[in-house]
Amino acid sequence: MAIAGLLLLMVRLAAPAADSALATPAVVSAGATPTHSPGALPAGQVPDEPVVATVDGTPVTESAWQTAARLDAVLSRLAAQPIPVSQETLDRLVDEILLLRETGLEDATVTPAEVEARIASLESGWGLADAEVVSALEAAGLTRQSLVKRVARLILVERAIEILSARHLDLDTWLAQARQSTEISLYQPLGVPPQQIQDIPSPPTEFSPVETPVPPEVATLDRNLAPLLAVDSLPVDETSVAEAGNSPGEPAPDFTLDSAQGVAVTLSDYQGKSNVVLVFYRGKT
Amino acid sequence: VDLQNHYQGFQQRQAEVIALAVQDVTNAQRMVQVTAVPFPILADPDHAVADTYGVYNLLGDGLATPAVFIIDRSGNIVWSYVGQNASDRPNSQTILDNLSPL
Numbered sequence: 001m002a003i004a005g006l007l008l009l010m011v012r013l014a015a016p017a018a019d020s021a022l023a024t025p026a027v028v029s030a031g032a033t034p035t036h037s038p039g040a041l042p043a044g045q046v047p048d049e050p051v052v053a054t055v056d057g058t059p060v061t062e063s064a065w066q067t068a069a070r071l072d073a074v075l076s077r078l079a080a081q082p083i084p085v086s087q088e089t090l091d092r093l094v095d096e097i098l099l100l101r102e103t104g105l106e107d108a109t110v111t112p113a114e115v116e117a118r119i120a121s122l123e124s125g126w127g128l129a130d131a132e133v134v135s136a137l138e139a140a141g142l143t144r145q146s147l148v149k150r151v152a153r154l155i156l157v158e159r160a161i162e163i164l165s166a167r168h169l170d171l172d173t174w175l176a177q178a179r180q181s182t183e184i185s186l187y188q189p190l191g192v193p194p195q196q197i198q199d200i201p202s203p204p205t206e207f208s209p210v211e212t213p214v215p216p217e218v219a220t221l222d223r224n225l226a227p228l229l230a231v232d233s234l235p236v237d238e239t240s241v242a243e244a245g246n247s248p249g250e251p252a253p254d255f256t257l258d259s260a261q262g263v264a265v266t267l268s269d270y271q272g273k274s275n276v277v278l279v280f281y282r283g284k285t
Numbered sequence: 286v287d288l289q290n291h292y293q294g295f296q297q298r299q300a301e302v303i304a305l306a307v308q309d310v311t312n313a314q315r316m317v318q319v320t321a322v323p324f325p326i327l328a329d330p331d332h333a334v335a336d337t338y339g340v341y342n343l344l345g346d347g348l349a350t351p352a353v354f355i356i357d358r359s360g361n362i363v364w365s366y367v368g369q370n371a372s373d374r375p376n377s378q379t380i381l382d383n384l385s386p387l
Contacts, residue, residue, distance in 0.1 A: 127290055129326075131306050131316050138348070139371035248363055252356040253337040257305065259325040260313035265303060271360045275300040275387050277380055278354040279288065280340050282371065283307030283329070 053090060054185045055097040065090055067142065071150050074140045078126050078133065096153065098178045099160040108159070110152040118151050135282035252278070291377035292323050298384040300355075307332045307341065307349045340367055353380055357387050 050062040069086040076083045084092075100106045123133055134144050164171060256266040270276050288295075288302055295302050302324035306313060313328040327334075335341035335349040343350040351368035353375055364383040366375045 129304075129316050129322060131308070131312075135348070135351070135371055138346070248365060250362050252354065252360055252362045253334075254360075255334045255337065257327040257329055257334060258310050259327050260310060260317040261325055263325075265325050265327055267303070267356070268360060270301055270356075270358075272358055275298065275358060275384060276354075276356040277288075277295060277300050277302045277384070278338075278356060279302060279304040280335060280338070280349045280352040281304055281306040281326075282348045282351060283305075283332075283335075284312060284348070 053094055054183070055094055056101070056182050056184075058097050058101070060090065060093050060097070065093060067146055068093055068150065070140050070142055071137075071146055074136050074142065075122075075147075078128060078136060079122075094179075094184060095175060096157050098175065098182060099157055099164070102174075102178065103160040103163045105156050105160050105163075108156055110155045112148075114155060115148055115152045118155060119147065122151075129281065131281045131284065134284055138282070138284075252276075288324070288377055289322055291381060294377070294381050295384070298381065298387065300384050300387075303327060305329045305334060305349070307335055343367070344371060346371075355380065355383055355387075363387065 051059040052062050052065050053060040065086070069084075069089040072089045073083045097106075100108075119130075119133075123130055126133075130144075133147070137144060137147055161171065164174060252267060254266070254268045256264055259265050267276065267278075288304075292302065304322070304324060304326045305328075306316070306326060307329050309330045310328040313326045316322070317326055329335055329349075332341045332349065338352070338354065340350045340352040342348070348371075351371065351374045353366045354362050355364040357363045366379075368374055
């Protein structure tokens with residue numbers, strides 16, 4: 001899984017999403033503030049927050065891991081790909097640190113344009129508008145900035161993989177050796193202490209979480225993280241449509257708003273000419 | 286919603302797609318640049334229209350609830366779907382099916 005997961009992540013995420021998956025994009029039922037990306041702290045520095053692993057002293061903080069796991073869940077759902085269990089995400093974070101350290105790219109930077117281009121290409125592959133992706137992220141307690149940071153890091157990891165490939169190294173073999181020769185510590189307990197789970201705001205609406213399937217060997221780990229990774233994958237129930245302000249049969253309230261394309265649009269202008277499908281995106285605060 | 290992929294289907298049913306988002310014009314422009322959507326995206330920064338349609342802040346997060354309204358040529362709402370959560374949207378086929386009788 002190790003290197004395959006790393007290599008395939010961007011490819012998998014770039015895959016067009018199936019239509020059915022688009023109807024119910026990812027929602028992870030937790031909200032917490034994402035922090036810096038893993039490995040952002042200098043090696044040896046002790047962060048003042050819980051650490052779930054260290055790689056030769058480079059810490060992976062619990063919040064960084066949770067953020068990454070939630071991003072994995074959201075992006076995998078958007079791409080209609082299986083959601084990795086949180087242990088896989090942690091494995092990958094460790095692999096990323098190993099790769100970036102080996103290639104000296106730990107402190108390298110990626111231009112915002114490069115990141116935006118990659119995000120645009122991912123979104124285009126998913127057939128989703130940026131606002132929809134942002135909505136899915138926000139529903140998971142993440143921000144667009146979390147995605148920007150993650151994609152920037154993945155671009156660096158891709159560079160690292162290219163460098164190692166240019167050295168004619170078999171990546172899986174190299175990674176296995178690197179893991180053996182590196183002091184990697186996983187701290188117990190790995191998960192979120194119960195009181196912290198309760199501190200996390202509950203989702204803003206009612207739905208039944210479906211737990212991500214958990215292999216037995218990581219059951220302890222994932223039981224702790226399961227509430228963070230609960231995914232709403234229930235089919236849309238048409239009989240449960242909320243009764244909002246306007247219902248069928250009533251005149252549609254008229255409005256005029258500026259469009260992003262630069263012209264004002266008035267709903268009543270369409271009257272007598274065509275039907276209108278009015279779509280409310282989530283928007284952003 | 287994969288509206289873009291089904292845009293032709295909407296056109297065949299003489300339906301114009303209009304998208305609204307509770308955000309300023311700049312953010313809406315970014316959406317359009319990134320996605321090259323063929324339909325207008327309207328900025329509803331003070332959520333006035335989302336309020337009028339009863340879809341603002343239903344989820345308690347200061348955003349619009351995902352929702353779709355089909356409005357016929359007479360200007361009447363003939364079908365609506367208001368999401369129960371942030372990811373609850375009707376798919377394009379459902380919207381198209383409800384456009385067919387019009």
